[in-house]
Amino acid sequence: MPARINEDEAIARLAAANLEPLEPYKNVSTPWACKCLKCGKQVSPTLNSITSRQGGCGYCAGNKVDEADAVALFERNELQPLVGFPGAGKPWLSIHTKCGREVTPTYSNVRMGHSGCKYCIGNILDEEKARTLFVAAGLLPLEPYKGALYPWRSIHQECGREVAPKLNSIQQGQGGCTHCAGNAPITIEEAAVIIESKEFVALEPFEKASVPWKLLHKPCGKTVFPTLLTIKTGKTSCRYCAKTFIDSDDAVNELRQLGYEPLIDYPGSSVPWKAIHKECGKVVSPYLTAIKRGTGCPYCTHQKIDVDEAKKLFIARGLIPQVPFPGNNRSGWKCIHAKCGEVVYPKYGDVRAGSGGCKTCAPNYVSPEEAIEVFRKAGFEPLEPYPGSDVGWRCTHLACGREVTPRFGYVKRNNAGCAYCAGKLVHPEEALALMIKAGFKPLIEYPGSQVGWLSIHDKCGKEVSPQYSSIRVGGGCKYCSESAFNYSDPAILYLITHEEFGAHKIGIAGAEKNRLEQHRREGWLLYRSMAFGIGEQAYKTEQDALSWFINELGLFPFLVKEQMPQGGWTETVDATEIDLPTIWSKIELLSKVKS
Numbered sequence: 001m002p003a004r005i006n007e008d009e010a011i012a013r014l015a016a017a018n019l020e021p022l023e024p025y026k027n028v029s030t031p032w033a034c035k036c037l038k039c040g041k042q043v044s045p046t047l048n049s050i051t052s053r054q055g056g057c058g059y060c061a062g063n064k065v066d067e068a069d070a071v072a073l074f075e076r077n078e079l080q081p082l083v084g085f086p087g088a089g090k091p092w093l094s095i096h097t098k099c100g101r102e103v104t105p106t107y108s109n110v111r112m113g114h115s116g117c118k119y120c121i122g123n124i125l126d127e128e129k130a131r132t133l134f135v136a137a138g139l140l141p142l143e144p145y146k147g148a149l150y151p152w153r154s155i156h157q158e159c160g161r162e163v164a165p166k167l168n169s170i171q172q173g174q175g176g177c178t179h180c181a182g183n184a185p186i187t188i189e190e191a192a193v194i195i196e197s198k199e200f201v202a203l204e205p206f207e208k209a210s211v212p213w214k215l216l217h218k219p220c221g222k223t224v225f226p227t228l229l230t231i232k233t234g235k236t237s238c239r240y241c242a243k244t245f246i247d248s249d250d251a252v253n254e255l256r257q258l259g260y261e262p263l264i265d266y267p268g269s270s271v272p273w274k275a276i277h278k279e280c281g282k283v284v285s286p287y288l289t290a291i292k293r294g295t296g297c298p299y300c301t302h303q304k305i306d307v308d309e310a311k312k313l314f315i316a317r318g319l320i321p322q323v324p325f326p327g328n329n330r331s332g333w334k335c336i337h338a339k340c341g342e343v344v345y346p347k348y349g350d351v352r353a354g355s356g357g358c359k360t361c362a363p364n365y366v367s368p369e370e371a372i373e374v375f376r377k378a379g380f381e382p383l384e385p386y387p388g389s390d391v392g393w394r395c396t397h398l399a400c401g402r403e404v405t406p407r408f409g410y411v412k413r414n415n416a417g418c419a420y421c422a423g424k425l426v427h428p429e430e431a432l433a434l435m436i437k438a439g440f441k442p443l444i445e446y447p448g449s450q451v452g453w454l455s456i457h458d459k460c461g462k463e464v465s466p467q468y469s470s471i472r473v474g475g476g477c478k479y480c481s482e483s484a485f486n487y488s489d490p491a492i493l494y495l496i497t498h499e500e501f502g503a504h505k506i507g508i509a510g511a512e513k514n515r516l517e518q519h520r521r522e523g524w525l526l527y528r529s530m531a532f533g534i535g536e537q538a539y540k541t542e543q544d545a546l547s548w549f550i551n552e553l554g555l556f557p558f559l560v561k562e563q564m565p566q567g568g569w570t571e572t573v574d575a576t577e578i579d580l581p582t583i584w585s586k587i588e589l590l591s592k593v594k595s
Contacts, residue, residue: 078116087107211227305325320338372386378416435453494530545586548586559572
């Protein structure tokens with residue numbers, strides 16, 4: 001863990017943020033009463049927020065507003081508040097002293113330079129100005145003006161029809177007459193012509209274009225309810241012909257063709273349909289759409305288990321059940337193995353796949369005595385009874401004294417199994433010691449070997465986030481590094497693969513550099529690459545992808561330094577564990593988050 005920040009250092013950080021303490025320092029997460037040396041106001045930030053550059057003074061940052069300051073801002077903009085300050089983002093009832101009207105601007109908008117009077121900037125006009133605009137657009141109002149957002153009954157002088165446009169539509173340059181623009185309501189005669197052209201016959205009177213209309217579709221003979229707007233826009237208006245709907249008779253025929261006999265009337269595509277699967281005779285309740293997509297009978301595909309059949313299978317294998325069936329693969333089924341008399345707990349899926357069901361009689365069975373011998377020979381002392389070969393066994397590694405949980409198969413094959421000694425795990429205290437030795441002062445607790453660790457680089461004094469894994473193999477500060485990669489210039493992120501090594505690798509390079517050519521000479525082939533405007537974005541996307549490899553997928557660096565003389569072995573993964581399209585999809589997602 002990072003060393004606790006003492007009061008002298010805390011006060012120094014406060015001073016750097018132009019703050020002066022008004023009370024003794026407690027800790028990094030407790031609000032600390034201070035005086036802002038810029039504006040003179042009292043604030044209470046935490047030292048954590050100041051260290052992470054989230055700001056110290058809320059007033060100077062614009063996150064807090066003093067009422068006296070707000071009133072002064074309004075008065076400078078010729079606004080006289082009529083009520084108390086409601087908050088920065090809420091309307092504030094005021095008088096615009098220039099025109100004398102009541103207005104409700106927000107403090108935030110006025111602070112950003114917006115005018116506080118919607119009348120004076122033309123958002124709302126009085127009736128005389130509004131009437132002038134309408135007349136200029138060829139419209140003669142028939143009633144008093146209500147406001148810019150209200151329809152205003154008028155006569156369009158060019159065609160003589162009555163219309164009701166809004167003032168704000170006229171201000172935006174839109175025409176005022178829907179008839180002349182072709183947007184007028186459709187007449188009954190026009191509607192009849194439209195549906196006839198699309199091979200529909202009306203079964204009820206036409207109401208309006210946006211209301212569902214009962215029609216007969218001539219090609220299929222089905223009754224449908226499209227809107228005239230849908231038909232007019234050319235979209236497929238018959239849901240039967242568009243295959244988005246099916247009637248009861250057609251559904252029954254389809255179900256029978258797929259090998260099922262319905263037991264109830266068709267309930268709809270989104271409701272389970274009780275039926276008999278003809279092949280196995282079982283009663284099931286599938287969705288018609290699921291069967292059409294290829295989903296089979298749950299019994300025939302072993303998603304559901306017939307308890308009587310499961311019991312017959314176990315007895316045929318010499319396994320005598322002692323309790324009711326627990327379910328498919330959920331837990332072992334307590335049985336007595338007739339051959340040896342042992343109580344065993346085989347899973348249904350394993351027995352169905354050919355397993356004998358008795359680990360004592362199995363040729364690959366590992367006894368607790370053998371497991372203890374293998375582990376002790378490899379330098380591990382078990383801390384609990386042997387859990388089985390497919391489960392991590394909690395032990396102490398005698399060489400380093402740490403607690404680890406290797407599996408039997410790995411320890412037997414490799415005579416090893418300590419993730420700490422292999423460099424895959426690291427104790428936080430050791431990680432801190434290495435960072436300090438490398439010239440970094442961590443600002444947060446150890447986050448993991450493949451996650452950026454927010455620190456101060458002693459040499460340049462800048463905040464950086466190197467990964468522990470990078471520092472362990474000789475990495476350092478990206479600002480002080482003599483690497484050719486420039487975090488401010490355009491860059492690319494690339495994904496390459498090596499068939500002989502059986503590995504994939506991600507990496508970054510300057511847009512004008514020959515990094516990919518170096519890899520190509522060593523047998524690497526480019527899969528995809530992505531361009532970034534600045535190297536910092538490419539770097540962050542690469543680091544997030546590497547973190548995904550380690551923390552979510554458990555994929556550690558696959559190659560060793562000797563296999564990549566051109567460098568970059570720490571960004572490699574086993575090609576048998578993940579494919580290139582999956583990696584690239586994740587990179588595309590992470591790049592969008594960063595952009």
